[in-house]
Amino acid sequence: MDSAILSLLGAFLLSIMGLFVFIWSMRKGLLVENPRAASVIFARGEIGQADDPALHEAGRAHLQAAAAEPGDAAHAADPRELAQRIEADRSSAFPVFMFIAFAILWLVLGSVAGLTASLKLHMPDWLVGEAWQTFGRVRTMHLTAVLYGWITNAALGLIVWLLPRLLRTRLFGAPWVMLGGAFINIAIASAIGAIGAGWSDGMEYLEMPWQIGLFIVVGFVCIIGPVLYTLVNRKVESLYVSVWYLVAALLWITLLFLVAKLPGVHTGVQQATTNWWYGHNVLGLWFTPISVGAIYYFLPKIIGRPVRSYNLSILGFWTLAFFYGQVGGHHLIGGPIPGWLSTLSIVQSMMMIIPVAAFTINMAGTLRGRMHLALHSPTLRFMMFGGLMYMLSSVQGSLEALRSVNQVAHFTHFTVAHAHLGAYAFVTMVLFGAIYFMLPRVLHWEWPYPRLISLQFWLAAIGILIYFVGLSIGGWLQGLAMLDASRPFMESVQLTIPYLQWRSVGGALMVLSHLVFAGHFLAMALRFGPQRTGAALFAPQSPQALEVAHGK
């Protein structure tokens, strides 16, 4: 059989399958909108009420006034459902506070290490006296601290806080969750120490020695148990899309990490494909679903309107689940791997346009005519920025997998810029916004200095912009120079230096924004600023006072 007949047959089978899927979705009513499932994040009567806990009273009134739309019925939210939510929040407060506190600690340490590594690339004789200060180790400490320390801790805090809310129940097994968090953070601290001392497993994203990795797996298992138990004890009828994203991501990362770290199994080229299967899935099946799940909750919640299309969000979930897992091979295009593997990964990278389009269309529909609310709500600003960057970084990633683009971008700083667009401009910004929303509910204390939230946003946004634009241009020029055999290799090194310096400037702004963030967090945890609502976490108060805080 030649390839023409094969491809015709393939197209025929695909269209038949497509037809059946269409008939099935008609029968299931998936093409009819499902506003009830989209509204499950609201208490009865709550739609139309904007909600941004990061704002003070006057700010809230402004936001509410701006969010009001004709046709809003003027009745209060069901107090019973609000009480349920307060109970959910109180049950998760301790573990969530623990995860966020650790996350911020690692964010500050990790980004200082990142800035150091960035400076070292254009100041190669700076801090070379001690082994732990060398570029190869500082860079890896940065990666471990921000990936496992910052993003993973913040993501776990997000899961533990959101699930009880979305399932309308309390968090079961909170002590186990905290035990799991302790294991994970012991592992992160040990891994950073080990890397500094030169003990590393040597594979990107998987540097932490597997002996330390055991703690991570045990920690995840300790958290999965309570999460699943909370899930089956839910009091809500249908699962909101964020629950799908968050729970699936938690299961995925545990298995990914376990399989990738299996000692003594992987060797040679197969180890390289496993390495990138893991390396890309950390982003694709852990950071991305967490952040997308967060946007699907916070964005509608802040503006007080359900997402435009619930079914589109579910389509996005399943396409992400099936396509994203297989894209890792595009990190090895041109390498010594089987040709079918890179082709498969390139095809699935292009398919990723489907979930991204589903997400973008949905968010654009939800925000249509409501963009101006970002002027009033700092949390919404983080979410919108992150959502936009998700679209950009994902589309860029799909294009980068194409052989023609990959040929230039592979092995250059362009890839590093792209990684930061995803992990920082998208994921980290969403996590910032989520923390600004969650912490007042966790601590029952308002952010003492709201102006710092705006300051942090602009420092981080401008920082990552400088970082991304500078490094992308530098990386692209570097790639072109490397492809031109008539130019000596050193030229590709020399021409990047101004761009590497710009990267350090952008990085410095980002570090500064983290210091502002961490300082603000400390001020809040230590109860600076005027007291407006009661302190719940460390000194429980009467339910009445809490209800006032939640129900506005």
Added chain:
Amino acid sequence: MENEVKLAAGAMVSLAVATAALVVLPYMEVRDIAPPEGLKPYTSAQLRGREVYIANGCVYCHTQQPRDRNLGPDHERGWGRASVPGDYVYDKPHLLGSMRTGPDLFNIGVRQPSKDWHLGHLYQPRAYVPGSIMPAYPYLFETKAAAEPGDEVVKLPPGQGPAGKVVVARPEALDLVKYLQGLDHTYPVLPPPPRSAAGPAAGSAS
């Protein structure tokens, strides 16, 4: 319960498909690969040197995977022929790398066989390659007033070392250089047999 089961099962199936494609199939494909005739296993000194390479993160700036001619001028730059899975049989962990802030090192032992060059270059890269942004690694060396018997004194270009003292390589530096000198994958490899040749043989076996 229906939704929970759908969620867990769907998540597991999608991950299983990805794992099959990127982990299990490559595992089956390369499991029984024999090392090419020209490839020698690492000596124990080279293995120790490889650990130094890993510990100091050389892989973050140097690849070990020359590409085919139609993907880039790797061959013209002297980095060697395109690598094949058999070249990596002894590599645990793999060090393919993903960045070329510096050049590919898959055949550095051929391009730069001199021990003196490597030791001096590790001590101060800019003494050999002006404009290099590779870090200096002074902690792999010791400075002494005078060399003792058995010391490996680094021969630096004039004006580079500390005045009136000698620079002596520590064992880590010597092992690392042995590993780098041993990076030689210039032996010939046969292209994989075409499918039509393998077909009848497989058919008769079954």
